[in-house]
Amino acid sequence: MLEGGTKVISGSIAFSPDGATLVSASADRFGGTRGTVMLWDIESGKDLATLHGHTERIPDVAFSPDGTAIASALRDGTVKLWNVKTGENIHTYRGGGYSVAFSSDAKTLAAAGWRDIKLWEVATRKNISTIPIRGERINDLAFSPDSQVLAWGTGDQVKLRKHATKSLFGFMGRNTITLKGHTDEVQSVAFSPDGKVLASSVRAGTVKLWDTETGANITTLEGGGGPVMFSPDGRILASRGNVQEIKLWDLETQTDIMTLRGKAGAVFDLAFSPDGAILVSGEGFGTIKFWDVATGENIDILEGHTGIVFSVAFSPDGKTLASGSQDGTVLLWDLKRAADR
Structure with missing residues (x-):
């Protein structure tokens, strides 16, 4: 058991790519406003480091794909970048605060805040793009497996943005498209392992599948919501159904193949x-x-x-x-x- 003193797990946990280290985001107490990032050695279960310097709650943490850095998002609208080996705060970015994601090539860091999404080049720490967001906050964002597309949910819409100017959406050459069709706030987005399909879900009710090249709605899966995840082979999609249910869909036939029912409580x-x-x-x-x-x-x-x-x-x-x-x-x-x- 890994215990963070009186800390309460307030955000995500993530393994390093080599599986040797775990990172967790914690608050000083339930509902607390001060956060801590902790690193754990998997083999021994010992606390490797406590990364101090957070004055706000930490909703999200992420390992870089090369395992050398960790990004933590703070509610005060900043993102901190940490050296995994030394525990040093390499840099503090202005922007973000709710969700962070590294591109799979580890070259780009994206962070979502109330008013915009910021993208930084990790090597130089320079801001390479700021995407204004009007209206609802962003609950989730994700890079495609090839690092070329960023997806996020805002309000009842999903947006896709391409970084490579040689491969834009449609004959008009747009780098951002809006996917409409949800009638509730988008909670989760996830790319299929091959990057050809994006799944988006609302709190409860529907999961939509989108063609990432055209932005077309492939199908709408009824009865899902909350967290959404593709199986490693991309053949099955899982999401929460009703409060105590999990839905599994066959993506080739686009059919509900089973509903997993529990009795213990809601699925988080x-x-x-x-x-x-x-x-x-x-x-x-x-x-x-x-x-x-x-x-x-x-x-x-x-x-x-x-x-x-x-x-x-x-x-x-x-x-x-x-x-x-x-x-x-x-x-x-x-x-x-x-x-x-």
Whole structure:
């Protein structure tokens, strides 16, 4: 068990690309306004470093794909960049505050705030683009696997923006397009592993699939919402259904293949195992459930938290699961040992 003193897990958790380190975002107390970023050694479970300097709550943290840096978003409208080896605050960017994402080539950092999205070149720390946002705040943003497209949800719309001027949208050569069709606030966006499809979901009700080349709405999947995630092979999409349900869709046939029903509480986060065989859900009342993707069977329940499980994440090798909870702890689970119980 990884305990951050009296800290409460307030944002995301993420493994380093090599699976050796975990980063977590915490608040000083439930509903607290001061945040802390902590680094953990997976093998020993020890606290490697506490990254100080945050005067506000931290909604999001992200590892760079090369594993050398961490970005943390603060509610005060700044983003901090940290050196993983030394714990040094390399730079503080002005802008953002709600969500951060690195491009897959680790060259660009994007951050969403109330009024705009800012993009910085990581090597030079220069602002390379500022995208004004009018109206609703941004709940989620994501880069495509090839780093060429940035997607985000704002209000009831989804937007796609291309960075490469040689490959723009449509014959008019636009670099940004707006995808319309949702009737509620967009909560989550995710690219398929091949980057050809974008999924967007609202709090409850629908998930939409979009063609990332044309912006066309491929289909609307009824009954989904909340967190949305593609399986590693891109064949299955998972999202929350009703409060205590998880929906799985076959993307080739665009049909609902099963509904996973639990009794413990609402679903707050989802994660596929690296081989795509298992789906894990972080739920209310401190429970973590393991689902067989092929059969829909609930094959295991892990109990150890005493509060809502906000975040779940598999290590890259699939041997360890990390879970972050409202109770102020991050738990690391040895999945082989759990399976042998």
